[in-house]
Amino acid sequence: MSPSDPVSLRPFAPGDLDQIEALWVAGWQATMPDIDFTQRLPWFREHMASLMRDDYAVTCAVDAADHVVGFTAVSESQGHLAQIAVHPDQWGSDAADLLIVAAKERAGQLTLDVNQENPRAVRFYEKHGFRRLRADVNSASGRPTWWYGWP
Numbered sequence: 001m002s003p004s005d006p007v008s009l010r011p012f013a014p015g016d017l018d019q020i021e022a023l024w025v026a027g028w029q030a031t032m033p034d035i036d037f038t039q040r041l042p043w044f045r046e047h048m049a050s051l052m053r054d055d056y057a058v059t060c061a062v063d064a065a066d067h068v069v070g071f072t073a074v075s076e077s078q079g080h081l082a083q084i085a086v087h088p089d090q091w092g093s094d095a096a097d098l099l100i101v102a103a104k105e106r107a108g109q110l111t112l113d114v115n116q117e118n119p120r121a122v123r124f125y126e127k128h129g130f131r132r133l134r135a136d137v138n139s140a141s142g143r144p145t146w147w148y149g150w151p
Helices: 014-030 039-052 093-107 119-127
Strands: 008-011 057-062 068-075 082-086 110-115 133-136 145-150
Touching: 008 093, 014 039, 014 057, 014 068, 039 057, 039 068, 039 082, 057 093, 057 119, 068 093, 082 093, 093 110, 093 119, 110 119
Parallel strands: 082 110
Antiparallel strands: 008 057, 057 068, 068 082, 110 145, 133 145
16 A cells, blocks of 8 residues: 555454554554564553553544554543554555544544654644643653643
8 A cells, every 4th residue: 555545534443453553563663673562562452452441542544445554542531642653654644644633633632742762753743733741751661752732
């Protein structure tokens, strides 16, 4: 699939988890190649299960064949975007734009944290109207993060 192929959004279905895991690994591996994200899959699986138990809504971006190319996990009640990921093959497509617009519409206001070492993501959030709130540190990795808010 190329970034110019049409993408649509739909709610998460239980059969999507393997595709979500694969695109999460691919996206993070491309972003931070010094970390082996396949070793972090057990954490990610538990993290996603925890988010879904906590009423986070998972939305999938899918291609015409219904293959998952991106996803978000958003809490309406907390106004928090816990996850957004798009497969690197789809970077430059409208998948991420569709996902972030839908997340903003779902929650009305959002906070999120992003690795400071991820300038592509920082530019993306700022392009979509998020404002930097404060610096922080990821408790799991020890890497510096930024907290952002919208509106």
